[in-house]
Amino acid sequence: TQLLEQSPQFLSIQEGENLTVYCNSSSVFSSLQWYRQEPGEGPVLLVTVVTGGEVKKLKRLTFQFGDARKDSSLHITAAQPGDTGLYLCAGASYNQGGKLIFGQGTELSVKP
């Protein structure tokens, strides 16, 4: 069974600080997606990374896919209270058909 270990599970920081969330696995994924979820809503896709070593930027968010396509990270620069939410990574692999494996999630709280 493929697993995605996400860390940290909880993160509480002050506005303006930087942070990194990690998503690790012993398995190779063909792609990895990052989602953000707010209370009472479903997850919303932030980005998909598909190539080993790929880096994508979304304003103050930087996403990286590991060279071996087994891990990924999300870095937020100068966090703002609006970044508060649950961040989820999800991996897909060719040999798992249509299955999508989610990490446990990182609950981020940014205090003003």
Next chain:
Amino acid sequence: EAQVTQNPRYLITVTGKKLTVTCSQNMNHEYMSWYRQDPGLGLRQIYYSMNVEVTDKGDVPEGYKVSRKEKRNFPLILESPSPNQTSLYFCASSYRGQYSNQPQHFGDGTRLSIL
């Protein structure tokens, strides 16, 4: 507006009483999926469907059934619900299955409590 619609949003029921959670998407997506979300466990896939009349088990299919008779609808059926199925459920759809790395569009969730 493109959306995935789940009903009901909230349900409290008792053990053994059959229930169905409906899911409908208006984006002509081929792929649909059901997840449950529990604290500390993230989202776990229950069942998914790559197209009409094609369904497959996810990681936690026990106690659930699905059907895909039409492209837009993918109901989740609990024939004999038990308390360990108390959870937050999400339906999602995407243009194609995960081979094409398409984003999944999620509904707003259904909170089920089985007493």
